[in-house]
Amino acid sequence: xxxxxxxxxxxxxxxxxxxxxxxxxxxxxxxxxxxxxxxxxxxxxxxxxxxxxxxxxxxxxxxxxxxxxxxxxxxxxxxxxxxxxxxxxxxxxxxxxxxxxxxxxxxxxxxxxxxxxxxxxxxxxxxxxxxxxxxxxxxxxxxxxxxxxxxxxxxxxxxxxxxxxxxxxxxxxxxxxxxxxxxxxxxxxxxxxxxxxxxxxxxxxxxxxxxxxxxxx
Amino acid sequence: xxxxxxxxxxxxxxxxxxxxxxxxxxxxxxxxxxxxxxxxxxxxxxxxxxxxxxxxxxxxxxxxxxxxxxxxxxxxxxxxxxxxxxxxxxxxxxxxxxxxxxxxxxxxxxxxxxxxxxxxxxxxxxxxxxxxxxxxxxxxxxxxxxxxxxxxxxxxxxxxxxxxxxxxxxxxxxxxxxxxxxxxxxxxxxxxxxxxxxxxxxxxxxxxxxxxxxxxxxxxxxxxxxxxxxxxxxxxxxxxxxxxxxxxxxxxxxxxxxxxxxxxxxxxxxxxxxxxxxxxxxxxxxxxxxxxxxxxxxxxxxxxxxxxxxxxxxxxxxxxxxxxxxxxxxxxxxxxxxxxxxxxxxxxxxxxxxxxxxxxxxxxxxxxxxxxxxxxxxxxxxxxxxxxxxxxxxxxxxxxxxxxxxxxxxxxxxxxxxxxxxxxxxxxxxxxxxxxxxxxxxxxxxxxxxxxxxxxxxxxxxxxxxxxxxxxxxxxxxxxxxxxxxxxxxxxxxxxxxxxxxxxxxxxxxxxxxxxxxxxxxxxxxxxxxxxxxxxxxxxxxxxxxxxxxxxxxxxxxxxxxxxxxxxxxxxxxxxxxxxxxxxxxxxxxxxxxxxxxxxxxxxxxxxxxxxxxxxxxxxxxxxxxxxxxxxxxxxxxxxxxxxxxxxxxxxx
Numbered sequence: 001x002x003x004x005x006x007x008x009x010x011x012x013x014x015x016x017x018x019x020x021x022x023x024x025x026x027x028x029x030x031x032x033x034x035x036x037x038x039x040x041x042x043x044x045x046x047x048x049x050x051x052x053x054x055x056x057x058x059x060x061x062x063x064x065x066x067x068x069x070x071x072x073x074x075x076x077x078x079x080x081x082x083x084x085x086x087x088x089x090x091x092x093x094x095x096x097x098x099x100x101x102x103x104x105x106x107x108x109x110x111x112x113x114x115x116x117x118x119x120x121x122x123x124x125x126x127x128x129x130x131x132x133x134x135x136x137x138x139x140x141x142x143x144x145x146x147x148x149x150x151x152x153x154x155x156x157x158x159x160x161x162x163x164x165x166x167x168x169x170x171x172x173x174x175x176x177x178x179x180x181x182x183x184x185x186x187x188x189x190x191x192x193x194x195x196x197x198x199x200x201x202x203x204x205x206x207x208x209x210x211x212x213x214x215x216x217x
Numbered sequence: 218x219x220x221x222x223x224x225x226x227x228x229x230x231x232x233x234x235x236x237x238x239x240x241x242x243x244x245x246x247x248x249x250x251x252x253x254x255x256x257x258x259x260x261x262x263x264x265x266x267x268x269x270x271x272x273x274x275x276x277x278x279x280x281x282x283x284x285x286x287x288x289x290x291x292x293x294x295x296x297x298x299x300x301x302x303x304x305x306x307x308x309x310x311x312x313x314x315x316x317x318x319x320x321x322x323x324x325x326x327x328x329x330x331x332x333x334x335x336x337x338x339x340x341x342x343x344x345x346x347x348x349x350x351x352x353x354x355x356x357x358x359x360x361x362x363x364x365x366x367x368x369x370x371x372x373x374x375x376x377x378x379x380x381x382x383x384x385x386x387x388x389x390x391x392x393x394x395x396x397x398x399x400x401x402x403x404x405x406x407x408x409x410x411x412x413x414x415x416x417x418x419x420x421x422x423x424x425x426x427x428x429x430x431x432x433x434x435x436x437x438x439x440x441x442x443x444x445x446x447x448x449x450x451x452x453x454x455x456x457x458x459x460x461x462x463x464x465x466x467x468x469x470x471x472x473x474x475x476x477x478x479x480x481x482x483x484x485x486x487x488x489x490x491x492x493x494x495x496x497x498x499x500x501x502x503x504x505x506x507x508x509x510x511x512x513x514x515x516x517x518x519x520x521x522x523x524x525x526x527x528x529x530x531x532x533x534x535x536x537x538x539x540x541x542x543x544x545x546x547x548x549x550x551x552x553x554x555x556x557x558x559x560x561x562x563x564x565x566x567x568x569x570x571x572x573x574x575x576x577x578x579x580x581x582x583x584x585x586x587x588x589x590x591x592x593x594x595x596x597x598x599x600x601x602x603x604x605x606x607x608x609x610x611x612x613x614x615x616x617x618x619x620x621x622x623x624x625x626x627x628x629x630x631x632x633x634x635x636x637x638x639x640x641x642x643x644x645x646x647x648x649x650x651x652x653x654x655x656x657x658x659x660x661x662x663x664x665x666x667x668x669x670x671x672x673x674x675x676x677x678x679x680x681x682x683x684x685x686x687x688x689x690x691x692x693x694x695x696x697x698x699x700x701x702x703x704x705x706x707x708x709x710x711x712x713x714x715x716x717x718x719x720x721x722x723x724x725x726x727x728x729x730x731x732x733x734x735x736x737x738x739x740x741x742x743x744x745x746x747x748x749x750x751x752x753x754x755x756x757x758x759x760x761x762x763x764x765x766x767x768x769x770x771x772x773x774x775x776x777x778x779x780x781x782x783x784x785x786x787x788x789x790x791x792x793x794x795x796x797x798x799x800x801x802x803x804x805x806x807x808x809x810x811x812x813x814x815x816x817x818x819x820x821x822x823x824x825x826x827x828x829x830x831x832x833x834x835x836x837x838x839x840x841x842x843x844x845x846x847x848x849x850x851x852x853x854x855x856x857x858x859x860x861x862x863x864x865x866x867x868x869x870x
Contacts, residue, residue: 015681021688061677088680088716089723093669109684110716111746113691132738133727140730171738172757173745 007124008035010053012044012070013086014063021113022057029117041065048073055082055120057107060094068101075102075200082123086112092133096141099196100203104128127174127189128196135168138195142202157195164191274410278304280392281323284311288319292350292391297321304406305342305597310398316364320402322392326409330385337412338376338390339419342405342597345369350391351382360477362395367477368486371426371602375419377412397483405597418599425601427475433609434471440616441465447623459504460619466497467608474605491541492528495548499524502555504615509562523547552582563618570618577614581607668726680719687712717743721781725774731764733800733812736773740780741798748796751788756797763802765812766866767843775839776814776860779847782836783816783858791820791856802864811845813861822851 009032013019019037026032035053038044041062047053048070056074060067071083084105085098095106105123107115119129142157157165160181167177174192178185283297310318338349346360346367357376360367378390396402408415441464448457470493472479479486499520506513527544530536536544556578564571584607591600690709694701705713720743729735741755748755768776787793799815823833833849836858840847845862 015685015688017685017688017692021692061681088676088684089672089720091672091676091723092727093672094676109681110687110713115746131742132735133724133729136730136732136735137728169732169738170734170761171741171759173741176757 006031006033007055007120008033008053009120010035010044010047010056011037012039012041012047012056012062012067013037013059014039014061015059018059018086018109018112022116025113025116031117032120041067041070044070045073048077051078053078053081055084055123057084057086058098058103059086060098068097071098071101071103084119084123090131092131092137095131095134096137096199099134099199102200104193104196122189123193125186125189126193127186128193130168130192132169132171135165138199139165139169141199157198161191161195161198164188165195168192274408274414275326277324277326277407277409279324280304280306280404280407281325282306282308283321284308285319285321285393288317288395292321292393299323305403307401307403309401310396313398315398317366317395318398318402320394320396322394322404324390324392324407325387326390327387328383328385331383332380332411335380335412336378336383336409337415337419338378338407338409339373339415340405340407341373341422341599342371342403343369343374343394344401344403345394345396347392347394349376350393351378352384352389353391354382356382364397365478365483366395366397368473368479368483369477371474372477373419373422373426375415378409399484400487403597422599422601430471430474430605433605434468434475437464437471437609437612438468440612441468444616444619454507456504456507457619459500459507460615463497463500463504464612464616466493466500467612469493470497471605471608474602488531491531492524495524495527495544498548498552498555502551502558505555505559505562509558509565511562520551523551556582566622573614573618577607577611581611583607665728672723672726675719675723680716683712683716683719687716721777722774725770725777729768729773731766731768733762733765733768733776733814734759736768736776737780737798737800737814740777740784744781744784747788748784752794753787754795756795758797758799760800762800762812765864767862767864769866772843772862775843776862779836779839779860780814780816782832786823786832787816787818787820787856791818791822793818793820793856795819808863808865810864811861812864813859815860816858818856819854820856822853822856823849 009026011019011022011026011034013022016039019039023034023037026034036047036050038047041064044058044062044065048056056070058067058070058074062070067085071085074081074083082105083098083103084107085095085103086107086109087094088109090106090108095103098106105119105128107119122129139157139162142162163181164177167180168174172180174185174188177183178188181188280302281299282302283293283299285293285297306322308320312318343359346358346362346369348358348362349356356378359374359376360369390407392404394402394404441461444457444461444464448454448461451457470490473486473490481489502520503517506517523544527536527540530540530544556575559578560571560575563574581604584603588602588604591602687709690712691705694706694709698706724739724743727739729739737759741757784796787796796816796818799813799817801813801815802810803813804810837847840860840862843860843862845860848857848859848861850857850859
């Protein structure tokens with residue numbers, strides 16, 4: 001990770017105190033620099049259009065719009081950027097919806113001060129966080145949606161990816177999985193990010209398919 | 218093949234027979250040998266008269282014979298041209314332009330004295346009708362003397378000679394014999410003896426040669442009608458039709474052996490009797506083909522053509538004797554082919570069936586051959602014709618096979634019905650299961666919707682507010698007490714714990730698909746940072762467990778709280794640097810099965826003697842609510858918290 005160019009962070013949240021606290025945390029860390037901080041969807045779209053960021057922290061509940069749309073927008077216009085969704089509980093419903101829209105990570109609002117720096121570094125290095133429940137849901141999602149997992153680029157999981165998800169669902173940490181599969185911890189985390197990307201591609205394909213079926217396309 | 222020869226053309230037939238028996242000699246000899254071994258009784262009966270005759274019994278083997286110039290009631294005089302002939306005598310009408318012709322036989326015998334009891338005459342064959350005179354006096358008519366003459370060809374005659382009509386010295390018996398001019402007449406050797414000695418011999422012959430045939434003919438007729446009924450119910454199963462035809466044709470043919478007056482005029486009847494054996498062969502061919510599920514259009518057409526051609530010639534009266542013989546010869550050869558066909562078809566179904574059909578067919582051929590040889594000898598000895606036993610036996614074997622096949626298909630049908638019923642039951646059960654799954658899915662869907670709604674409320678509502686409050690308090694803390702270096706104050710701690718508790722509730726609502734490891738893994742995931750900061754090494758010694766039905770959101774929350782409390786104890790008080798989490802199952806699957814979670818740390822231990830603290834009290838209460846129990850073993854350096862609970866969902870839940 002080239003440390004000489006700090007990661008530019010875009011913060012989208014309508015909670016002023018939270019934004020302030022995030023900005024403080026960014027300011028404390030040399031590896032990060034604040035790109036912009038906005039409190040509503042409209043300003044967020046402008047910032048996204050300007051494109052001067054590497055990582056976007058997005059809150060889902062905005063007064064004038066849906067965070068999911070913003071994530072989708074970023075995934076479309078800035079595929080090289082990472083989106084982290086900011087949630088209160090990291091629950092499966094919110095996180096999975098965000099991942100489907102294109103997010104590659106998520107943060108718990110209450111512990112953000114402690115974890116922001118580490119998570120952003122991990123994310124930029126190619127790894128994504130994942131909880132057992134989300135791993136289980138992903139396994140479920142891929143099994144349900146693709147009965148023939150042979151074709152990998154259409155969203156099916158590789159055998160290794162499936163293995164990783166299964167271990168995570170059973171409560172093993174990335175480090176433990178790396179040991180069991182004789183991989184580096186980083187590789188395991190990279191697998192997770194790939195899976196997230198696949199889910200997003202998969203969801204888009206599905207949306208196109210659905211739209212086509214409904215006569216929208 | 219049970220054919221009466223000789224009425225129209227006995228000499229030519231005998232020739233044909235010789236040709237045929239020569240051709241079939243080897244296999245037939247074998248079968249005949251078996252047959253001879255099997256039926257010694259019949260043979261004994263046939264030979265009985267020659268060995269066990271009464272002292273008075275004698276055989277008259279010679280007679281004076283002449284063909285009368287006209288039909289008269291009195292014996293012709295010497296001008297008739299009497300000559301001495303050997304019995305059996307076969308004769309033909311010298312002219313065909315009259316309907317009937319008479320011949321006369323004079324049989325002489327000597328009596329030393331007038332016997333004290335009646336004597337009797339016995340002869341095995343007498344064709345066709347006639348009168349018997351004793352010493353010039355009419356004793357008996359052997360049948361009507363008018364057209365149509367009765368059918369007597371194979372009927373043994375028994376005539377009692379009253380002692381009154383006899384006298385010592387030479388006696389003469391005159392026999393008037395009347396035939397249709399188109400047929401042959403014959404008289405077998407005549408035996409003379411005591412009435413008591415000859416009567417049983419005659420009765421036995423009548424029983425075996427007429428009564429039995431009548432019985433078998435009736436049975437065959439019944440079988441034929443029954444099979445015809447079966448076929449009417451199963452038109453597509455042509456074999457039943459053909460079998461019925463065979464049986465009926467045989468029962469018609471058997472009339473020739475016992476009926477005195479057949480249902481048709483004599484000449485027509487002769488022609489029918491001449492044609493039926495070949496017809497039966499064609500019917501047999503049709504039956505065997507259908508039975509084997511085969512169609513041989515060419516063979517079938519040839520067979521029918523062959524039969525119709527011959528029958529037409531017979532009925533037009535234009536069949537020359539040699540043509541008749543060839544016609545029968547062809548039929549005999551064909552019957553070997555039919556036998557081969559039916560054995561092959563039988564063997565395809567089962568060995569028993571094949572062997573049965575082969576035996577019956579061979580027996581039929583052997584007995585027919587026996588009869589033909591008997592005819593061809595022209596001795597008219599007192600021996601039994603046998604073919605009319607083999608044909609019904611043959612039909613009986615085939616009938617048995619058909620019945621067996623019928624019952625088999627009935628059973629198969631019943632089995633099929635049972636299988637279908639089973640399938641319907643299975644389907645019904647499956648439908649029921651599907652329905653239950655659907656209900657369950659609907660319920661889950663409703664629950665999921667509700668869960669999403671509550672989550673969303675908590676997330677955007679109280680969760681966000683508490684988080685906001687926490688961040689405000691922390692901000693204030695940092696401003697007012699910068700010396701604490703970001704450490705949470707009392708208010709912040711309470712807020713953080715509230716959020717964590719809320720987090721626990723949210724986690725308990727997450728879809729874990731009844732996987733205990735996902736439940737425990739979620740908790741581990743939440744505590745990971747804190748454990749890491751405390752420098753605690755967590756050993757995850759879990760084994761995979763099957764889905765546990767008891768893992769409802771409610772019980773998940775209980776388990777999460779118990780385990781969280783156990784972790785909290787380790788983190789806060791024990792000073793441990795290593796914690797292990799183990800899972801497992803014990804007991805037989807079902808109500809006895811229990812899952813366990815064991816958490817062991819290497820801390821300083823809990824002093825259980827001082828009474829459990831509020832935390833432990835809560836853990837025990839929650840364990841009891843799960844229907845399980847909590848066991849704690851604590852000593853310095855090792856504290857084990859063991860939670861056990863049944864894997865099935867409690868019935869009340």
